[in-house]
Amino acid sequence: MEIKFYNSLTNNLETFTPLIPNKVSMYVCGPTVYNYPHIGNMRPVVVFDTLRRFLSYVGYDVTYVSNFTDVDDKIIKEAKAEHKTEKELTEFYINEFLKVTKLIGSLPPTITPKVTEYMEKIIDYVDRLVKLDAAYVKDGDVYFRVSKIADYGSLSNINIDDLIVGARIEENTQKESPLDFALWKKTSEGIAWDSPWGKGRPGWHTECCVMIDSIFSQSQIDIHGGGYDLKFPHHENEIAQAEAMHHNKIARYWMHNGFINFGNEKMSKSLGNVIYAKDMINQYGGPVTRLVILSTHYRQPVNFTEDTIKTAMSEITRIQQAYKQGAILLQTNHIDLSLGQPKYIEKFLSYLSDDLNTSNALTEVFNIVKEVNQISRSKEIDLEKLNDLIKTLKDMFYVLGLDLSYPLLNEEDLSLLEAYNTARREKDYAKSDEIRALLINKGIL
RNA sequence: GGUUCUUUAGCCAAGCUGGUAAGGCAAUUGACUGCAACUCAAUGAUCGCUGGUUCGAAUCCGGCAAGAACCUCCA
Numbered sequence: 001m002e003i004k005f006y007n008s009l010t011n012n013l014e015t016f017t018p019l020i021p022n023k024v025s026m027y028v029c030g031p032t033v034y035n036y037p038h039i040g041n042m043r044p045v046v047v048f049d050t051l052r053r054f055l056s057y058v059g060y061d062v063t064y065v066s067n068f069t070d071v072d073d074k075i076i077k078e079a080k081a082e083h084k085t086e087k088e089l090t091e092f093y094i095n096e097f098l099k100v101t102k103l104i105g106s107l108p109p110t111i112t113p114k115v116t117e118y119m120e121k122i123i124d125y126v127d128r129l130v131k132l133d134a135a136y137v138k139d140g141d142v143y144f145r146v147s148k149i150a151d152y153g154s155l156s157n158i159n160i161d162d163l164i165v166g167a168r169i170e171e172n173t174q175k176e177s178p179l180d181f182a183l184w185k186k187t188s189e190g191i192a193w194d195s196p197w198g199k200g201r202p203g204w205h206t207e208c209c210v211m212i213d214s215i216f217s218q219s220q221i222d223i224h225g226g227g228y229d230l231k232f233p234h235h236e237n238e239i240a241q242a243e244a245m246h247h248n249k250i251a252r253y254w255m256h257n258g259f260i261n262f263g264n265e266k267m268s269k270s271l272g273n274v275i276y277a278k279d280m281i282n283q284y285g286g287p288v289t290r291l292v293i294l295s296t297h298y299r300q301p302v303n304f305t306e307d308t309i310k311t312a313m314s315e316i317t318r319i320q321q322a323y324k325q326g327a328i329l330l331q332t333n334h335i336d337l338s339l340g341q342p343k344y345i346e347k348f349l350s351y352l353s354d355d356l357n358t359s360n361a362l363t364e365v366f367n368i369v370k371e372v373n374q375i376s377r378s379k380e381i382d383l384e385k386l387n388d389l390i391k392t393l394k395d396m397f398y399v400l401g402l403d404l405s406y407p408l409l410n411e412e413d414l415s416l417l418e419a420y421n422t423a424r425r426e427k428d429y430a431k432s433d434e435i436r437a438l439l440i441n442k443g444i445l
Numbered sequence: 446g447g448u449u450c451u452u453u454a455g456c457c458a459a460g461c462u463g464g465u466a467a468g469g470c471a472a473u474u475g476a477c478u479g480c481a482a483c484u485c486a487a488u489g490a491u492c493g494c495u496g497g498u499u500c501g502a503a504u505c506c507g508g509c510a511a512g513a514a515c516c517u518c519c520a
Contacts, residue, residue, distance in 0.1 A: 008449095011449085013462095028520095029520075030520090031520075032518090032519090037520095038520090040519085040520055041520055042520085043520060044520050045520085072518085073518085074518095156448070156449080156515080156516080157447095157448055157449075158447080158448065158515095158516070159447070159448085178517090179517090181517065181518085182517095182518095203518085204517095204518055205517095205518080226520070227519080227520030228449090228450095228514075228515075228520080229514080229515065229519055229520065230518095230519090230520070231449085231515075232448090232515065232516065232517085233516085233517050233518070234517090234518070237517090237518095256520095257520070258450090258514090258520095259513095259514075259519095259520070260520085261513090266513085266514080266519095267519095268519080292457095295457070295458070295469080296457080296458070296459095297458085297459080299450090300450090300451080300458090301450095301451085301513075301514080303457085305456090305457090307456055307457070307470080307471090308456085308457060308470095310456095310470075310471090311456075311457060311469070311470040311471085312457090312469095312470090313470095314469085314470060314471090315469060315470070317483095318469090318470095318483090318484095321482090321483060321484090322483090322484090325483075325484090351459095357459075359458060359459055359467095359468085360459055360460085360467075360468080362458095362459095362468075362469080363458095363459075363467060363468040363469080364468090365468095366468060366469065367468085370484095370485090373483085373484055373485070374484085374485070376484080377477085377484060377485065424479085427479070429479055429480080432479090433479095433480085433481095436481090440482095445482085445483095
């Protein structure tokens with residue numbers, strides 16, 4: 001199957017070919033853990049988890065790495081405010097992040113490195129950049145020398161001159177050029193590590209490079225993902241460092257997800273409309289939250305509104321209902337559910353192979369749902385086909401990370417169902433209503 | 446100022462290497478039904494505006510309008 005991705009590096013739809021046949025290496029910038037994850041943090045979590053599931057499903061051996069940034073000014077500040085150590089704070093929020101990630105149906109990445117675990121390697125990496133003359137030391141700080149990189153700005157299409165002229169660039173007399181960025185910062189406050197340049201902590205952009213270098217056995221990986229906002233400067237600077245170190249752009253395919261808006265506004269603290277992921281998920285459930293995200297193509301913005309959430313709720317109910325009823329019908333006919341084949345999944349997969357078009361993939365889910373409903377209501381039920389359809393749905397839900405299931409009926413359930421149907425046939429409605437209540441209670445009807 | 450992007454039925458949204466518009470939600474009508482839930486069927490848009498290219502454009506090119514994000518640490 002040919003897989004295509006939109007590569008942010010070239011702004012083109014490109015055929016995906018992994019560096020190593022049948023293996024995929026992907027890295028996605030994870031959160032800085034100083035607060036509860038908000039709903040916007042769930043976009044990359046859902047998008048890249050779906051990508052990973054899809055690639056695995058079609059047969060690739062995927063190594064998916066997503067980090068936790070557990071060293072940062074905001075962390076130091078928040079730890080101080082909460083009277084905790086940085087470690088206590090970050091461990092708490094890492095745990096919160098993991099919880100919410102699971103609730104929204106994302107698998108744990110293959111590896112989730114923390115920056116603090118890579119300090120030695122980070123220092124070594126910075127040191128090597130200094131020795132390569134790609135970085136310079138200034139009074140305990142270490143800065144990357146952007147002028148060393150000929151095509152700096154290639155990812156974000158930023159013209160260096162425009163950047164210097166047009167943008168607000170802070171005064172920093174330490175730097176040779178305003179574009180230079182910190183690899184290592186001298187610090188006097190909060191957690192710090194010893195380094196050849198004195199006590200300090202690493203700059204944000206270096207961490208990801210080091211973790212990629214350390215974890216993957218290759219100097220360049222296949223896919224690098226993250227939020228759109230990270231394109232500049234974060235990813236641009238990762239590329240600059242990799243250019244200096246390995247003369248490559250660190251990743252072949254760069255994928256950036258769009259943002260989540262809330263009620264047509266960007267979520268931000270100053271607007272006071274930040275929604276925590278845990279609140280949204282607790283109120284509406286993981287599948288609904290995930291469906292809102294998947295119903296739009298990953299590069300487009302998603303807007304969470306009362307309407308879009310309500311729509312997703314109706315859709316999940318509809319999908320779940322068909323799945324459940326179909327599976328129950330099979331069980332009452334004593335069909336072995338493990339025997340079905342995902343015969344109708346090809347189109348679904350081909351949609352996903354087209355730059356992860358989840359929106360179109362979902363239309364295939366609805367097509368199958370409709371077929372299940374039609375068959376379930378027909379006079380002569382084609383049980384074999386129904387079984388294949390249910391199995392198809394099952395695999396689709398797996399790939400999309402939608403945590404939907406059907407009840408497995410035991411003997412007692414089966415005889416209850418039969419009694420219910422018999423009572424209805426004999427128009428003994430008092431009895432059938434009684435049994436119906438039982439069945440609804442058990443989640444079967 | 447620069448960069449990237451968006452504008453498709455009431456709402457969400459796909460299509461955008463050109464050939465008269467997927468899907469879902471909501472709504473209306475009909476069918477099924479002991480009641481309820483579920484379900485099935487039917488019904489709607491010429492694609493922001495405007496030029497151009499073409500036998501033919503939502504899809505390509507130009508202009509205009511409106512909106513969004515990013516431009517040093519926010520996914």
